[in-house]
Amino acid sequence: MSARLPVPAADDSGGSQGVKAQLRLREMILAGELPGGARIAELTLVEILGVSRTPIRAALMRLEQEGLLEALPNGGYAVRTFSERDVADAIELRGTVEGLAARIAAERGVAPEVLAEARDCLASIDRLLERPALDDEAFTRYVDLNQRFHNLLSDMCASPVIVREIERVVNLPFASPSGFVVVQANSPRARDMLIVAQDQHRQVLAAIEQREGARAEGIMREHARLAQRNLREAVLGQVRMPGVRLIRPQ
Template structure:
């Protein structure tokens, strides 16, 4: 897909995840292109991709409808992600973590420690956490040496808020969000310790539990809560 198409795809995913495009809302190619200030072709490609991902349903004529997402949909996708990322952590621990991977993981931990040490966070700091969180997870998946895991995760991540590439944040309650993400960061420390110690079963168990924190996203979207911001990265 072209870069304009990728940008449109990311933007539409974000709009669906945030509720800006609500379940049941009809999306038509030309008005969407005008809204996003792009030509029709990248919109057409993005809409087809979103249909394949299960976020849109083909409706009459040339339009699409936003698919309704249930709590069960989110829970199922998150559980699958936990299994896959847990497998990646176990295999990475059993293979052994090389120096380059260890440096990336340690850098993520150090950055997170600095973010959370003052006892509160701002929204822009959670954006920084989002970036380091993605680096941490991707490093573990790469360290597993199992390409099938990354491919399976890509297919599973059709719900943006069930994917590590998206982060839902309640900007109206950053005190609670601090506790939630600080706990997730502590889980990163536990995973790292298991990885460098070669404890595959422990690394797998912590990563699976770590994924379950995403299940709280269901209360943000079903129904849509005011004040929720979706941080999205490709």
């Protein structure tokens, strides 16, 4: 769920332990090992993770910033839960901000080398989707390439203000471009849905190259609606995905 989080230097043992604790705690939350509403006990985490309280506290603070935990009035943290509307609004917000970035990129123009990098990324996705079905390794590769393409789209607007807002919104729980892609992996329509998403990728890149700002913006907002459909399927229990138990049906 997080995007472009800073990685501590190799010799920063305290910081490295904090990041490792953060990653492990996130996994535990999304896997349901720490259920929604559960209060987080630092001493218990020290025993489970085998690290001191200092990196545990750093990890808890980061997960609060990500939105997976909430600070309690009397101290400590609890695992947050989210309404379906909360998640839908976060996805809608991502589509709006990414649409703005695409429009500005189209209106201001993009360096040829960046456009070439985006085309190469889409060509790699095309090669994956040539397969009649995706195994786990291929699907993991798709998720990486999908995230890379969305990062490139963000960078194309050349606006530090907008890039910062995109990074903020994709850190909202379940709002990242790949937040619900796992739903597609478990759906019988998986490959078909990915082909639709890839077509939208190609359409928005073409609109940016042709300097069609309004069209580029509209495509990115429509693109986010694929995640909205995946969200609904996950909440209805039609497919399984990590963390879905944190989402309350409306």
